[in-house]
Amino acid sequence: MTETRLDRALQSELKILQDEGRAKPPERIITAYHPPENDLGPRYSLEGENRRFLRMSSNSYLSLSNHPLLIARADNATHACGVGPGAVRFIDGTFSYHVALEERIARFVGKEAAKIFNSAYTANCGLALSIGGKATQWIGDQLNHNSIIRGMRIAGVPSGNKSIYAHNDVEDLQRCLEAVGGDITRVVVIFDGIFSMRGDYAPIDKILAITDRYSDKFTDGVITVVDDSHGIGAYGATGRGTPEFSGGTPDIIIGTFGKAFGVNGGFIAGSGTVVEAVRQRADTYIYTNPLSVADCAAATTALDICDSAEGLQRLDNLRQRTRQFREGLEKLGFETIPGPHPVVPLLVRDTAKTHALVKRLFAAGILVVGLTFPVVPKGDETIRFQVNAAHTEADIDLVLEVLARTQ
Ligand SMILES: Cc1ncc(COP(=O)(O)O)c(C=O)c1O
CATH class of the missing domain: 3.40.640.10 (Type I PLP-dependent aspartate aminotransferase-like (Major domain))
Incomplete structure (x- = not known):
């Protein structure tokens, strides 16, 4: 395909976003869902990766997508x-x-x-x-x-x-x-x-x-x-x-x-x-x-x-796992914003450290998202964890263990 003048103009506009650190990284591609097994919750396959991942950045709080x-x-x-x-x-x-x-x-x-x-x-x-x-x-x-x-x-x-x-x-x-x-x-x-x-x-x-x-x-x-x-x-x-x-x-x-x-x-x-x-x-x-x-x-x-007994059970598990995660983060001395919601921000307050922590978690098979400027103000760089109802106690323990090793 020949490059048009519009393509060239857009490329330089996109480069400005890159240079200012505002461009979004390539998206990771999920290729498969693996149901819970033993004491572990669902896992996911990613394109180009020969292992399974725990998702800690999905909004699917009641974990109903694969119901x-x-x-x-x-x-x-x-x-x-x-x-x-x-x-x-x-x-x-x-x-x-x-x-x-x-x-x-x-x-x-x-x-x-x-x-x-x-x-x-x-x-x-x-x-x-x-x-x-x-x-x-x-x-x-x-x-x-x-x-x-x-x-x-x-x-x-x-x-x-x-x-x-x-x-x-x-x-x-x-x-x-x-x-x-x-x-x-x-x-x-x-x-x-x-x-x-x-x-x-x-x-x-x-x-x-x-x-x-x-x-x-x-x-x-x-x-x-x-x-x-x-x-x-x-x-x-x-x-x-x-x-x-x-x-x-x-x-x-x-x-x-x-x-x-x-x-x-x-x-x-x-x-x-x-x-x-x-x-x-x-x-x-x-x-x-x-x-x-x-x-x-x-x-x-x-x-x-x-609205059923199953729903209330899912909500209850969501609350328990959220509490487990929030208490664990506090014990490890991480800064967070208190409250009972399953969105649990870990405030890193530094762009390079946020990226490094996201990488460490990825290496350990955990998917999270790092939020840096301009999504959040400078100085508020955060890793946003999201707990869901299909996470197990062992899943949350795993995330906390990996975080403990980064201390
Ligand atoms: C407060 C709020 N409103 C709206 C949306 C968009 O939701 P939807 O994906 O259904 O467009 C979001 C999602 O990020 C949100 O956080």
């Missing part, structure tokens, strides 16, 4: 309706599996209705396109996920209509509410439930106590939105996520089926009217094919499992 029932239900749905929807939803692409998943997730999170998206990313973009207007002020946590921030940019929210409060700082949130201009009729306060790089959580009860106080100041009130992509399914006594854990339910809940539930896809849940506004206005819903019926059937099954 035989999810696979069987996905297969049945595919046999019944095919592999692709053939159209966008409003034209000719809505199948009973889409509707069933919407009803099931709405019931799961305790809302009137829900709309499903291809991902939580596109759900966030869709929400920003659906519920705001010229007289809307958006107020968000400083560490909100990229999809919330990008969603507002895509929706063209002017900078004057956006305010940011310091991470989890409800007094600063109050300052933002106090500063909202007189021409604003609607305020949206939006935040992550679990902050994915840190594993800490939004104090939803305190946030709601503040927003309630300001609601009557604006014609349409103060609407609260949580993106609980890392919380739903993995957090709270019955897996209802950060609202359950911190004791408060925002007006709108956004989440993903691609993390704790082990499948794919996102959703927005709220009142029937909010969800209808989303269906009418969210371009990332309207103009794109929906999830496959296989994804929907698998995700619906994952929700059913989460």
Whole structure:
């Protein structure tokens, strides 16, 4: 293939990313899943490697991706309706599996209705396109996920209509509410439930106590939105996520089926009217094919499992293994951010040391991800460990032993 002028221009732009240390390394390619054996959890094969690896950086908190029932239900749905929807939803692409998943997730999170998206990313973009207007002020946590921030940019929210409060700082949130201009009729306060790089959580009860106080100041009130992509399914006594854990339910809940539930896809849940506004206005819903019926059937099954004795058992194991890992790290003297969530950051605070530790773990057959600038601020370089329900006591001991040898 001949190299075009565009290719050459892009190459020099990509080189700048390399030179600034901002380019992402090549992706490792997983080629096979190996089920649990004896006292060890699942292992994975990688292209170019003749051994098996323990995955400590997957979001699949309940470890349901390879569950035989999810696979069987996905297969049945595919046999019944095919592999692709053939159209966008409003034209000719809505199948009973889409509707069933919407009803099931709405019931799961305790809302009137829900709309499903291809991902939580596109759900966030869709929400920003659906519920705001010229007289809307958006107020968000400083560490909100990229999809919330990008969603507002895509929706063209002017900078004057956006305010940011310091991470989890409800007094600063109050300052933002106090500063909202007189021409604003609607305020949206939006935040992550679990902050994915840190594993800490939004104090939803305190946030709601503040927003309630300001609601009557604006014609349409103060609407609260949580993106609980890392919380739903993995957090709270019955897996209802950060609202359950911190004791408060925002007006709108956004989440993903691609993390704790082990499948794919996102959703927005709220009142029937909010969800209808989303269906009418969210371009990332309207103009794109929906999830496959296989994804929907698998995700619906994952929700059913989460609500069963098996689900509670998985959640319990997830909590126990997370506790084991966090206590082990503390005993070894590593710095972390405390809390009960299975995202466990190990703060290394140095780029070279982070890369070296990731390499040592890889050599010992453990897959983790090192987060360095610009994904995290300089000085906050971290290895993000993620515990899941299929990890065994022996798996966690192994990781701690390897870490102990690096001390
Ligand atoms: C808070 C938050 N929102 C959205 C997403 C995106 O989820 P999805 O993979 O379903 O697009 C993530 C995933 O990293 C996340 O952490």
